[in-house]
Amino acid sequence: MVVGDFPIEVDTLVVGSGPGGYVAAIRAAQLGQKVTIVEKDTIGGVCLNVGCIPSKAMISVGHRFVDAQNADAMGITAKSVELDFSKAMKFKESVVSKLTGGVSGLLKGNKVETVAGEAYFVDANTVRVMTEDSAQTYKFNNVIIATGARPVEIPSFKFTDRVINSTGALNLKELPKKLVVVGGGYIGTELGSAYANLGSEVTILEGADDILAGFEKQMTQIVKKGLKKKGVEVVVKASAKGVEETKDGVVVTYEAKGEEVKIEADYVLVTVGRRPNTDEIGLEGLGLNMTDRGLIEVDKQCRTNVPNVYAIGDIVEGPQLAHKASYEAKVAAEAISGEKSEVDYMAIPAVCFTDPELATVGLNEKQAKDEGYDVVSGKFPFAANGRALSLDATEGFVKLVGRKEDGLLLGAQIVGENASDMIAELGLAIEAGMTLEDISMTIHAHPTLGEISMEAAEVALGKPIHMMTK
Numbered sequence: 001m002v003v004g005d006f007p008i009e010v011d012t013l014v015v016g017s018g019p020g021g022y023v024a025a026i027r028a029a030q031l032g033q034k035v036t037i038v039e040k041d042t043i044g045g046v047c048l049n050v051g052c053i054p055s056k057a058m059i060s061v062g063h064r065f066v067d068a069q070n071a072d073a074m075g076i077t078a079k080s081v082e083l084d085f086s087k088a089m090k091f092k093e094s095v096v097s098k099l100t101g102g103v104s105g106l107l108k109g110n111k112v113e114t115v116a117g118e119a120y121f122v123d124a125n126t127v128r129v130m131t132e133d134s135a136q137t138y139k140f141n142n143v144i145i146a147t148g149a150r151p152v153e154i155p156s157f158k159f160t161d162r163v164i165n166s167t168g169a170l171n172l173k174e175l176p177k178k179l180v181v182v183g184g185g186y187i188g189t190e191l192g193s194a195y196a197n198l199g200s201e202v203t204i205l206e207g208a209d210d211i212l213a214g215f216e217k218q219m220t221q222i223v224k225k226g227l228k229k230k231g232v233e234v235v236v237k238a239s240a241k242g243v244e245e246t247k248d249g250v251v252v253t254y255e256a257k258g259e260e261v262k263i264e265a266d267y268v269l270v271t272v273g274r275r276p277n278t279d280e281i282g283l284e285g286l287g288l289n290m291t292d293r294g295l296i297e298v299d300k301q302c303r304t305n306v307p308n309v310y311a312i313g314d315i316v317e318g319p320q321l322a323h324k325a326s327y328e329a330k331v332a333a334e335a336i337s338g339e340k341s342e343v344d345y346m347a348i349p350a351v352c353f354t355d356p357e358l359a360t361v362g363l364n365e366k367q368a369k370d371e372g373y374d375v376v377s378g379k380f381p382f383a384a385n386g387r388a389l390s391l392d393a394t395e396g397f398v399k400l401v402g403r404k405e406d407g408l409l410l411g412a413q414i415v416g417e418n419a420s421d422m423i424a425e426l427g428l429a430i431e432a433g434m435t436l437e438d439i440s441m442t443i444h445a446h447p448t449l450g451e452i453s454m455e456a457a458e459v460a461l462g463k464p465i466h467m468m469t470k
């Protein structure tokens, strides 16, 4: 039955409640707007439900499991360490539901009206929101589109119960004995690594000549060493050809070094990219400028070529990352409210939660040189830091890249324990226009991993205390 349809008028409509949409809705409401947010699935979007958060929960479970079995060097021998996979999944679910419940509470607390249903654009001021048995028209002054992205499906690997995407991998009922991952980007490598820590035998097939494109080779080498240590086989320049399902598993065929190889597994996880959700929401009639990849073109205020239509997150250019979506969300909400906010992507961090973690912000050395900078750089190893030693986490380094003439910090790369948290200081330093000297003269608590950044700055300046210079 379709319920009778008097349009509901709203000030600002937000479509999608991921880290883009819900943040935009809250900020717009804080600025005094009457906001309605439409979500067709679960509040929190990919990030909270089937992305960043559940994957990190699974990664943490893997770390606890591995640590419990490998504390010998510290004098701890666990007699029997067992994994209850369904309990691990329940832990993951509890983390997700705490956060999604929290976001729902925040939306309510900020008087944002939440509407469940699928939004379909009629024109640049109207959407229809449909559920299974109803449809309602909404008229809005401004809209922020934040519909996110979904896994790319390749024809030779159609998704099934055994041929899974990241959502499937985060919702398995059993621990795979053997898992093949097609695609060695950050999602495939993180999940492959987590399952290896939990006890699965993992093979990663990557088409390019290295995994984790976007991170420097000197960083990915260390992750590859870590993967090898946990028994993960990484096959690069491998072309995944197809998959056959057997009674209780799959046989994946790939080609590498001119040979065709067949590999049996319980599941094959396909993570070869994510396509923007811009193709099935009625945008055709709006006349928006789009890229060839289906991304919506926006200006520095996240405004499209149609002045009352804004777009943020995974559906616009740039890295598909939650913190980028939330950043754009604040800018778009403020722009709609008449503020002068604009995006500046100089210091977007990117993190990969592998073992050890990778993190980068700003420019790496090559990028800085390519942009015409005369650079100076400094690299300091975790192995020479007291805290890293006491954590038994000595793999990795911090590298800082500065402008030669004045030491202005241009970028930072970290591979090592807790790189994901350490990168924040360096992002802030770039944002604040700080120099290598500023970092080296900032008092860092001792003994902490943060000191490695200070020491890397000293190396770049040619005056390290805890390292001999030639």
Ligand SMILES: Cc1cc2nc3c(=O)[nH]c(=O)nc-3n(C[C@H](O)[C@H](O)[C@H](O)COP(=O)(O)OP(=O)(O)OC[C@H]3O[C@@H](n4cnc5c(N)ncnc54)[C@H](O)[C@@H]3O)c2cc1C
Binding pocket: 015, 016, 017, 018, 019, 020, 021, 038, 039, 040, 041, 042, 044, 045, 046, 047, 048, 050, 051, 052, 053, 055, 117, 118, 119, 120, 146, 147, 148, 149, 166, 167, 187, 277, 281, 312, 313, 314, 315, 320, 321, 322, 323, 324, 325
């Ligand atoms: C396994 C995995 C791990 C990840 N890990 C990280 C990480 O560690 N760090 C990080 O920064 N990023 C990570 N990401 C990426 C991150 O999840 C995305 O970049 C982020 O969620 C994008 O936010 P968004 O708001 O643009 O879209 P989404 O989070 O995708 O939210 C979009 C929402 O819009 C809804 N929607 C779509 N169409 C409609 C419609 N027509 N009507 C109503 N609602 C609609 C969807 O249901 C969805 O809830 C990960 C992704 C995956 C898959």
